[in-house]
Amino acid sequence: MNASLFLLILRARMRIILVTFFVTVVATVLVSLFLPKTYTATSTVVMNTKGTDPLTGMTLPGQLLPGYMATQVDIISSKNVALRVVDQLKLAQSPAVLEEFNRATEGKGSVRDWLADLLLRKLDVAPARESSVVDIIFKGADPQFVAAVANAFAEEYQRVSIQLKVDPLKKASSYFDEQMKTLRDNLETAQSRLSKYQQEHGIVSVDNRLDVETNRLNDLSAQLVAAQGQVMEAQSRQRMAHSDGAESPDVASNALIQNLKINLGNAEAKLAEVAQRLDRNHPQYQSAKAEVEKLQRDLNTQLALTSQSVGNNARILQQREAAIREAFTEQRAKLLELNRGRDELNVLSKDVESAQRAYDVTAQRFAQTKIESSSETSDVMILNPAVPPVDASSPKIALNIALSVVLGGLLGVAFAILAEMLDRRVRTDADLASLDLPLLGEIDWKASQRPRKGWLRSSMPSRLRLN
Template sequence: MGVLDFLLVARMRRLIIGWAMMVGLGVALALGVVLPTKYESVAKVQVDSIQRNDLTGLVEPRVRVAEYLGQQAAVAASRVVALKVIDMLVADGALVLADYESRWRKETGGELVAGNDKRLWAADELLRDLQITANDIESTLELSYRAEDPAQAARIVNAFASAYMETIIDKKQRQFSRKAASFSDETRSLADDVNRAQDELAAYREESGILPLGVQKIEAAEVEYAALTARLAEARADEAEALSLLRQAQTTPRDQLVNFPLPDDAIPGRQAQMRLAAVAATLARIADRFGPQYPDYIEAAREKASLEQNILQSIIDRADYATRRVVALEASAAQMKADLTEMQTMRQKYDLLENKVSASQDTYNLVATRSLQEALQARVDSIDVFLLARGVPSSKPATPPFWIVVLLGVAAGAAIGAGVAVFIELYEGRVRSAAAVRQALRTQITGEVTQPRRKGGFAPRLFIRKTA
């Protein structure tokens, strides 16, 4: 098809083209007038990607930053924050709730029921134009708001940023306040435990009548008990030796006691042996000269028997002394052992009470310090969020310029108009010939049926049936 043919076709279809242009121009003008020009203002908030361990109190990096920022974005886009924005704007005079009353009554009916409040509805209207973008790499939230007035957009987005930070801070303060209150209750409970432990220690001191026992005192008692045990063992050995010596002396004939081996400590026996030896010699000399009937012999014999009895008695006394010494040392050792055991038990109980007091005091100090930290955290003005950039009035609209809107409207309107015009022409147009139908539909024609002329002077139409 050449240019002349195209112009010829355009001339023949001038009504269609005119209709399309008229519809396109109308759509363009309608879009240009109806579509409002909006300005966008952006505020950026820094959110710390760190957290505090509840058990240790240490600050550590968050593991799931994206999820945390998603939660923060949900908080920023919540109705609670929007209501605070409404209150801020109304207090500053930048917003009047009466301006929303007509629209609120029109869309909701204006019935004062639960959830249908003008203030809540206005907050939801503000949230429609609010967009929040979270950046987990920078750990920031970008709040953007669109309005027809650039200054109003900046005021609202700044109000949203301030309300969000205030909400987070208030949440943190309430959280730390609850923790501080919990720690205060725990501190009071621990203080009572410390007082009870101190009372138990004082009562035990008063009941036992002792002062704090030092380690040196118990060690001295243990050393003394060990020395007494050694003396007892030595005494038992002496007793065994003395009893053995006594049994030997009792089985030894009396005339041989003069040569009986006595220990060095048996001084009376040894002296009696020395005297017995002299008396025995005298007795033998008298017997050789005068005989056993001589008075001096009888007196010497009596003295000899007495000395032999003295030797045996000294051995008996030595064994008896050893036995009594062992019994006395055993009694002293038993008493000292009982005293030492009681002292150790007392020391253990005393140490246990002291450790209980010390542990209670340490726990109380730790909880009191943590309570003070939580109380200080509850008074912090800014904790986790920082305003990096405030929203400023934008000089360029966020919506496309007017001429772009007009061009888009012309294109859309022309397409709509052309489509409608072609549809009308095809609906009202006539089929000129069978060849035209064959060329347009690319099918074969089985026959032509002439429609009877209608009343009213309409020309006959051709009904074409496709082949199977």
């Protein structure tokens, strides 16, 4: 089918096209006039996607997730929000609504759930593509009612968003409160153990006392080393004094013994001189001999006394060294006891510090959670509240007529083609050629009537053209 044939078909079937077009337009106008009017109200809300809590200053990563807007749309269109809207507008208390509910459900189920389902059917939530704005759209027959319902959905969604944020914080606050009681008891127990240990051991300042005792131990250690040196020297002098008194430095340095030795030498020299001159029985000889013997006895006595004094000094030094050693041992044991006590005290102090740190962290978290749980701030703000619409959103008569014109024209053309297919007519010479029939001539309805030459041409109509 070419274009010329299509136009010939449309021309031939113009009555069908016009009737179909007229019927479609008239039917659309009548339906649009008799359809009930529907009003649409839109309440716009905006999400706070800055990612920061205005109360605590903490980052809110949930708002940065890809599915955040989809989650908010699901919350707005949830059954919980719809039930809150029903309660806010007190729809379930209307006698007309109760009568309609009983007629529709025969009293089965809950009127609140039934109303919530009805509201959700007429609700549409449209989030913006590249912004944080969400349109809450509600349709109905009453302009005042649809605006009230749209605003109620926005307000209840705002309250639900606050509740979803606050309820977990309240539970966390209750949990932290219980934990604080336990941690406070642990802290008091650790502090009491530390205080009891300090009182039992008389510890005021472990570090200062430990420094004093350490200095004392160092002093005793130095005294012990010095005493051991003195004892070794005294023992050596004692052995030398007992083995060879003359060679002993203590004997040699004794002034009395030196005088006695000098006197003894003089007396012996005198005795030798007298022995050369006198006989042994001479009184001078006897006197000189008695003096020498007396000096010798005195010298031996002083040597014995000196050796004994050296031994006594050695024993005294040994006793002093033993006393210092004993004091050093006691001081070392005392210092070890102090170190052990300090370790135990450090353990108890660390227990107190750990308990205090845990209590402080929990108290800080509890205070923050308590503040957050009592906050009524929301991440949702109502940007544009819904107002009662003046004009109905549907039916749109002008748009419906325009669409009916297009649809009527398309249906008319379709019916014309269908009629042509059901009742095929010869429109052009190509149709005869397809039927294998000879073409004798054509009538040109637009040709002018001019005189023909010749007897054959003058006898035929002027619009007839012979082949």
